[in-house]
Amino acid sequence: MKLAFLLNGSARGLHKLQKNIDVHFKEFEPKFFISEYVGHIMELAKNAISRNYDTLIICGGDGTLNEAINGIIEAHKIGIGNTPDAYDWEKIVKIKVGVFPSGSGNDFAKTVKISKEITDLKILISQDKSQLIDIGWVSYFKNKQEAAHRFFINITDVGMGGETVLKLQNKIPLVGPDINYFWAITSTLATYEKVKIKAFSDDFTWEGKAINFVVANGKYFGNGLCVAPDASITDGKFEIVIIGDVNLMDYFKNLSKVKKGEKIEHPEVHYFSLDKVSIESLETRDISIDMDGEFIGYAPMTLLNLSKKINFIC
Secondary structure, X not given: OOEEEEEOOOOOOHHHHHHHHHHHOHHHOOEEEEOOXXXXXXXXXXXXXXXXXXXXXXXXXXXXXXXXXHHHHHOOEOOOOOOHHHEOHHHHOOOEEEEEEOOOOOHHHHHOOOOOOHHHHHHHHHOOOOEEEEEEEEEEEOOOOOXXXXXXXXXXXXXXXXXXXXXXXXXXXXXOHHHHHHHHHHHHHHHOOOEEEEEEEOOEEEEEEEOEEEEEOOOXXXXXXXXXXXXXXXXXXXXXXXXXXOOHHHHHHHHHHHHOOOOOOOOOEEEEEEOEEEEEEOOOOOOEEEEOOEEEEEEEEEEEEEEEEEEEOO
16 A cells, blocks of 8 residues: 545644544555645645545545546546546555545535544455445536536535635634524525526426535535435435525524434425536526535536545545
8 A cells, every 4th residue: 555645734733633543544655745725635646646545535625525536537538528437447446545634614524424533444455345336527617617526525616605605705803613503594585686597417407496406426515414315425416405595594494403413394405316516597696606615606507426436535
């Protein structure tokens, strides 16, 4: 095993975390790759793979994990074009990927039940624990002219999710993530103008006004909100959660249920299971995309579930 730790360089307690890793993983002779700017983790993942590291532990939140996953996959591109077929998945699954949750939002770690105790992570690695899990592929637009694609491991949604993560970029200083997420979600919900969208696949069509259209591989988003309780990372399907014409009062009435992982019984909340879905706006205004806690661009978009493509330590 060649073990690498990819660390978000802007994370609080970075030096303490490095020392903790050194103490617990000394016998593995771990190598540190520390990001210096947004998007750097993707390049560091490619760098680690080029140097034959076969076990990559991502230290950070959901955005850091997303960057690393995209870097690992892009390091194995073998074909022309941007479809999932352009990558060598046989080599990708030989790379073991893990997460040590140390970001402001650690929602995917909750789905795979990874704790913040580094000794638990060491046990998983020492016992060679891992399983093949699903990921998502998305085609979308960075702007009105520039098409793009990206992979995601947790959740991608359109609607107020993208507006919420934009607000989080201006988060309140000197307060914790719980307060910042609560402020960003509730303030966005109070002012967001619902957009009419169309979602469709081979045997599915839905049209209507929605405050959020969630395509979930993992169960949690928004710093611990279990929006997709039936989501599975190994079934080859997304859980689709449509939150339609709801208001701030509906949100507060159902918040405790969401936190407990209970489905919401409301005429404007719908659940489906799909392996593919396309989403487009039926209005002239753009609808923004939140992917794994980061704003990435705008619909129209198409999402595919890629079954058991990542070898994840859990």
